[in-house]
Amino acid sequence: MTTKNRVFSRLFENKRHDAQLRAENRKQDKLKKVALGLVDELLVDLETLSDSTDQLAYFTDEWFDEKFYEWRTLGREIYDVYYNNAETLIEPADVDTDRDTLAEIKQKAEELGLSVEDVYPEYEDHIFNLDFLDEKHEKFLENKDQFRIESNV
Numbered sequence: 001m002t003t004k005n006r007v008f009s010r011l012f013e014n015k016r017h018d019a020q021l022r023a024e025n026r027k028q029d030k031l032k033k034v035a036l037g038l039v040d041e042l043l044v045d046l047e048t049l050s051d052s053t054d055q056l057a058y059f060t061d062e063w064f065d066e067k068f069y070e071w072r073t074l075g076r077e078i079y080d081v082y083y084n085n086a087e088t089l090i091e092p093a094d095v096d097t098d099r100d101t102l103a104e105i106k107q108k109a110e111e112l113g114l115s116v117e118d119v120y121p122e123y124e125d126h127i128f129n130l131d132f133l134d135e136k137h138e139k140f141l142e143n144k145d146q147f148r149i150e151s152n153v
Contacts, residue, residue, distance in 0.1 A: 075151055082144040092137050
């Protein structure tokens, strides 16, 4: 090969080599753009995903056990009072004849010409407490029903 051919060959080879490099660079740029475009299509970024999985781990591994124990303990306490009669609470049925007895006391006192308070000084308080018992017993039954509905008892 002559010097002239060698020079032209090297010139063209360099151009060919440069053209190959440019083609490879364009190909790499396209691949990068495709890769970057795919990254943009991720629904959740890594930081948000990591925070969310940490939060989920907390709620499943720690928080649930603690709250479930509290809920179960409270539920059992409520159930014991409202369904197992763990507390000895007076119900209106337990004192259903007291109103009649109080009315009879009042009638006898009036027959004797006395005020009912002279015969039984706590008469008004007793009537008040019987009325209060009726009212609170109704609320107790409402609470029991609400607990039954909420806890599927």
